[in-house]
Amino acid sequence: MSDITTQDGHRELTLDSALTIYTAADTKLQLVGALQGALELHLNLSQIEEFDCAGLQLLLAVSQEAQRQNIRFSIEGATAAVTDVVQMLGLNGQLPFGGLH
Amino acid sequence: MNLDSIIGTFLAESRELLQQMEDALLQIEQSPDDPELINAIFRAAHTIKGSSGLFGYDAIVAFTHVAESVLDRVRAGEVRFDSELIALMLQVGDHLGGLIDWLADGHDLADVSVETRATDAELITCLKRYLEEAPTAATAPQAAESDHTEARTASGETASHHWHLSLRFGADTLRSGMDPTSFLRYMATFGTVAHVEPVLEHLPALDKLDPEACYIGLELAFVSDADQATIDGTFEFVRDESSIEIIPPHSPLTAFASLLQLRQDEGDEQLQRLLRCGSLTEAEWLQLQTPAVVAESDTTSMSTFGSDDAKSDFPTLAAGNTSPASVATTDNAKAAKAGKEAQRGGGDSNLIRVDAAKLDQLINLVGELIIAGANTRMLAQRSGMLEMNESAETLSRLVEEVRDSALTLRMVQIGATFNRFQRVVRDVSKELGKDIVLQVSGGETELDKTVVEKIGDPLTHLVRNAMDHGIEPAEQRLANGKSAQGVVRLNAYHEAGGIVIEVSDDGGGLNPQKIMAKAVQRGLASEGQPLSDKEIFNLIFEPGFSTADQISNLSGRGVGMDVVKRNITALRGTVELDSKLGQGTCVRIRLPLTLAIIDGFLISVGQASYVVPLDMVEECIELPGKGLENQEFLDLRGDVLPFIRLRQLFADDSTPPRRENVVVVRYAGIRAGLVVDQLLGEFQTVIKPLGKVFAQVPALSGFTILGSGAVALILDIPGLLAQVTHNDNRAGLASSQLNQVNHLRSNAQ
Numbered sequence: 001m002s003d004i005t006t007q008d009g010h011r012e013l014t015l016d017s018a019l020t021i022y023t024a025a026d027t028k029l030q031l032v033g034a035l036q037g038a039l040e041l042h043l044n045l046s047q048i049e050e051f052d053c054a055g056l057q058l059l060l061a062v063s064q065e066a067q068r069q070n071i072r073f074s075i076e077g078a079t080a081a082v083t084d085v086v087q088m089l090g091l092n093g094q095l096p097f098g099g100l101h
Numbered sequence: 102m103n104l105d106s107i108i109g110t111f112l113a114e115s116r117e118l119l120q121q122m123e124d125a126l127l128q129i130e131q132s133p134d135d136p137e138l139i140n141a142i143f144r145a146a147h148t149i150k151g152s153s154g155l156f157g158y159d160a161i162v163a164f165t166h167v168a169e170s171v172l173d174r175v176r177a178g179e180v181r182f183d184s185e186l187i188a189l190m191l192q193v194g195d196h197l198g199g200l201i202d203w204l205a206d207g208h209d210l211a212d213v214s215v216e217t218r219a220t221d222a223e224l225i226t227c228l229k230r231y232l233e234e235a236p237t238a239a240t241a242p243q244a245a246e247s248d249h250t251e252a253r254t255a256s257g258e259t260a261s262h263h264w265h266l267s268l269r270f271g272a273d274t275l276r277s278g279m280d281p282t283s284f285l286r287y288m289a290t291f292g293t294v295a296h297v298e299p300v301l302e303h304l305p306a307l308d309k310l311d312p313e314a315c316y317i318g319l320e321l322a323f324v325s326d327a328d329q330a331t332i333d334g335t336f337e338f339v340r341d342e343s344s345i346e347i348i349p350p351h352s353p354l355t356a357f358a359s360l361l362q363l364r365q366d367e368g369d370e371q372l373q374r375l376l377r378c379g380s381l382t383e384a385e386w387l388q389l390q391t392p393a394v395v396a397e398s399d400t401t402s403m404s405t406f407g408s409d410d411a412k413s414d415f416p417t418l419a420a421g422n423t424s425p426a427s428v429a430t431t432d433n434a435k436a437a438k439a440g441k442e443a444q445r446g447g448g449d450s451n452l453i454r455v456d457a458a459k460l461d462q463l464i465n466l467v468g469e470l471i472i473a474g475a476n477t478r479m480l481a482q483r484s485g486m487l488e489m490n491e492s493a494e495t496l497s498r499l500v501e502e503v504r505d506s507a508l509t510l511r512m513v514q515i516g517a518t519f520n521r522f523q524r525v526v527r528d529v530s531k532e533l534g535k536d537i538v539l540q541v542s543g544g545e546t547e548l549d550k551t552v553v554e555k556i557g558d559p560l561t562h563l564v565r566n567a568m569d570h571g572i573e574p575a576e577q578r579l580a581n582g583k584s585a586q587g588v589v590r591l592n593a594y595h596e597a598g599g600i601v602i603e604v605s606d607d608g609g610g611l612n613p614q615k616i617m618a619k620a621v622q623r624g625l626a627s628e629g630q631p632l633s634d635k636e637i638f639n640l641i642f643e644p645g646f647s648t649a650d651q652i653s654n655l656s657g658r659g660v661g662m663d664v665v666k667r668n669i670t671a672l673r674g675t676v677e678l679d680s681k682l683g684q685g686t687c688v689r690i691r692l693p694l695t696l697a698i699i700d701g702f703l704i705s706v707g708q709a710s711y712v713v714p715l716d717m718v719e720e721c722i723e724l725p726g727k728g729l730e731n732q733e734f735l736d737l738r739g740d741v742l743p744f745i746r747l748r749q750l751f752a753d754d755s756t757p758p759r760r761e762n763v764v765v766v767r768y769a770g771i772r773a774g775l776v777v778d779q780l781l782g783e784f785q786t787v788i789k790p791l792g793k794v795f796a797q798v799p800a801l802s803g804f805t806i807l808g809s810g811a812v813a814l815i816l817d818i819p820g821l822l823a824q825v826t827h828n829d830n831r832a833g834l835a836s837s838q839l840n841q842v843n844h845l846r847s848n849a850q
Contacts, residue, residue, distance in 0.1 A: 057304060089297060
């Protein structure tokens with residue numbers, strides 16, 4: 001299960017196993033919710049085993065949205081599943097990765 | 102749904118597509134530049150390739166791809182459909198049909214015969230010729246062409262050694278199970294992606310984002326020795342909804358100009374991406390911006406770019422399977438295509454593919470329903486309850502409607518069958534060296550699908566016969582004052598509850614004397630037998646008759662016409678021939694509309710009931726009481742009407758009633774009366790075939806079950822009328838036949 005902890009607008013969201021076309025709709029709702037009223041959002045992807053373009057688009061959109069709202073956004077613990085896709089599509093540097101798995 | 106049934110659908114669809122392709126190819130002979138037809142042909146090839154790919158029939162994909170590439174060039178106006186290319190494409194269709202049949206028989210494509218492989222290779226070689234040919238002069242001349250050519254020659258070709266791929270995926274790409282990454286992974290199997298530029302401009306803000314839509318685009322620099330076909334093939338399943346542009350190495354600068362034009366909405370960023378990919382250098386970009394070229398890109402539409410490219414002489418370009426010009430799809434073309442797809446989609450969605458066996462079952466059930474309904478109706482009448490009667494009447498009316506609509510389900514237009522003969526005529530006229538055209542009319546006439554299926558062979562024979570024996574050689578035609586081009590006509594129309602199909606030619610016609618002589622020689626007629634011309638002509642349907650002086654490999658072996666007649670008789674139809682010496686021949690086939698259920702007219706003689714097909718009944722009159730005892734004609738308002746006494750015909754010993762009736766029937770222009778006891782009125786008749794034992798009885802065509810459960814015999818009116826015209830049979834049926842009839846009748850009582 002995904003897991004969100006909140007403390008004074010500082011949020012940490014851990015996404016579970018898959019971030020793909022199959023889960024994208026649900027994940028989007030979670031992410032939108034997590035961004036609402038947040039000052040900082042840390043996304044933990046260490047559980048992600050499956051990742052595709054739908055997931056990637058979502059991360060990109062969240063990243064842009066966070067930037068627009070001046071929310072500090074970071075991604076932690078990205079697994080190989082995630083980084084493979086990001087590298088393949090030449091998106092290194094487009095997403096705020098920190099603490100690579 | 103299991104795989105077998107999907108493959109079954111694939112095979113059926115492919116055959117249909119090949120048929121469409123063939124039809125279009127034959128039509129295109131008349132109008133070689135009709136874009137509709139060219140598109141139809143292309144679409145057929147394209148779809149077959151696509152679905153073959155789905156099932157992993159790589160041999161078909163590889164073969165069709167080459168054909169498709171040629172067709173693509175035709176579509177782009179670089180190659181024109183001449184008779185040679187049409188002939189080649191027809192062969193391509195035949196070859197594909199052969200492969201499909203091979204698959205349908207449950208074989209593996211890997212096991213095809215050596216000949217098939219040879220054909221495959223030969224056709225590919227022929228097709229490739231169209232791809233290699235420098236694409237010159239084929240396109241329509243354009244104004245200001247020379248100016249443009251000069252401008253472009255100055256712009257030259259790009260230096261990059263890699264392919265450039267510009268990919269914008271359709272919104273549904275992810276939903277349909279494709280992922281841009283999977284394309285990249287696949288491409289890595291035959292090349293190296295040197296540089297990737299993601300295109301993120303189309304990604305909306307988070308709140309507008311449809312999480313399942315695809316927004317990401319890619320610009321790729323791809324190093325590979327693969328040919329365009331392989332690279333093209335990667336995007337086979339997304340091509341329709343996506344914008345996929347593939348630019349081969351060393352393409353002319355204009356290819357990139359077109360690309361930038363196409364990606365106009367992405368502005369400068371797209372240019373930067375091209376530069377970062379190394380597909381375009383700064384210097385080349387500056388060169389592109391030279392006024393001449395810019396002017397060109399402003400004034401000329403995308404499509405002109407395409408054809409201009411094709412005309413410029415870049416050898417590397419022509420060596421590829423398809424030029425970038427044909428790869429670059431213009432917005433206009435795309436819009437037109439989308440429109441057409443929509444149209445097609447609309448048409449398709451109104452159609453359901455149903456197993457013919459299910460329809461047969463439905464018709465059978467409707468048949469049983471009619472019988473059961475008749476029974477209910479009879480019981481209701483017997484009960485004397487008014488309300489019950491009313492309800493039974495409503496029921497039978499509804500059953501009748503159900504019957505009609507069930508039967509129309511099986512009705513198909515004969516046009517498709519007729520059009521197939523375009524090919525036959527084309528091939529045979531080439532083979533015979535005669536110039537013959539086929540004229541088709543009445544294609545919208547509908548008849549039962551089973552009949553349509555079974556009529557194909559007899560028709561083929563008749564058409565071939567007409568071409569081989571009917572139409573004279575050109576010199577003879579000219580000598581006889583006819584045009585050199587012979588005409589074979591196929592016509593169909595409805596007549597008296599049946600359909601008439603005519604196969605006619607404007608050839609030499611038949612010589613009755615010659616036929617008579619032959620018939621005497623073959624022992625089919627005796628010398629001096631007084632026969633009308635019509636009777637003589639119809640002798641050629643007798644087994645073992647052929648008038649051809651020379652036996653050709655098409656017909657003339659004398660096994661034809663009698664087989665034709667037998668096939669048609671098996672469909673409860675008749676065939677006759679009309680001919681005028683020197684003017685032509687017409688073979689007329691009459692077929693019942695359906696094989697299963699008819700509207701009948703119920704009559705009775707003694708205790709037995711008989712059914713006459715209602716369509717053939719003209720009127721009913723009372724038999725004039727006196728003076729006809731030994732006569733076989735009566736006076737019907739001044740006309741002579743021959744009649745048959747059914748009581749006599751079936752040797753019914755019962756006493757005739759005081760008043761007898763005459764049912765006047767007409768078939769194929771002959772009119773006769775049937776003398777019966779009682780007229781029982783209209784009756785929905787489900788035709789049940791008689792067993793083999795009774796197959797020889799000429800006066801009966803089947804039986805049906807009445808509401809009471811009794812059996813009624815269906816009279817074979819064409820057979821009976823034939824007896825009226827042959828006086829010698831008037832005496833009645835032979836005793837052995839009578840025994841059979843009596844047996845049947847006793848069952849019926």
